[in-house]
Amino acid sequence: MNEDTGHITALKHDSKESFTFLYNKYCHNVYKFSRLYLTNKNSIEEVVQEVFVKVWESREFLNEKENFKGLLFIITRNLIFNKHRKYLNEDFYKTTVLSALETAYNIEEEIVAKNLSEYIDQLINELPPRRREIFNLSRKHHKTNKEIAEQLKISEKTVENQISEAIKYLRQNITLLLLFL
Numbered sequence: 001m002n003e004d005t006g007h008i009t010a011l012k013h014d015s016k017e018s019f020t021f022l023y024n025k026y027c028h029n030v031y032k033f034s035r036l037y038l039t040n041k042n043s044i045e046e047v048v049q050e051v052f053v054k055v056w057e058s059r060e061f062l063n064e065k066e067n068f069k070g071l072l073f074i075i076t077r078n079l080i081f082n083k084h085r086k087y088l089n090e091d092f093y094k095t096t097v098l099s100a101l102e103t104a105y106n107i108e109e110e111i112v113a114k115n116l117s118e119y120i121d122q123l124i125n126e127l128p129p130r131r132r133e134i135f136n137l138s139r140k141h142h143k144t145n146k147e148i149a150e151q152l153k154i155s156e157k158t159v160e161n162q163i164s165e166a167i168k169y170l171r172q173n174i175t176l177l178l179l180f181l
Helices: 002-012 016-035 041-057 067-085 090-103 113-125 129-139 145-152 154-181
Strands: none
Touching: 002 016, 016 067, 041 067, 067 113, 090 113, 113 129, 113 154, 129 145, 129 154, 145 154
């Protein structure tokens, strides 16, 4: 991190060379992280560009003692979540994910519940259609496995398996998010 400290200090004094160094060092990480949540290459490249524009615009406020990679993560995460703001579902977040995450993970304070909820909604939308339907009936409409099975004319075991797979997918992707911190 010492190498970054010097470049951040220089960047605060408008050093384009230090900006280029930090961009070249971290742009691939920002790209890979964005690719986890965005499917369109143009959108991913746009997020990468916006992240570093924000770094340049706020360079005078950077703190060379703080984790620059963590700052990039926060900026990237916020830009991605802002792109998916229309998928917000507070009830789902409050009833399902928060309780599971509080016991399984140590979430850093700066992850705002609203942003996490948007991210989770995006993940749910990525589920196969039938699995998403079953999961939403269970979590959003609070139906029992038996009620879902009767409504969709499938076995309760199929309902259990689909919900289990959906939860597994969500946990894996949320774990990826936390690993980037």
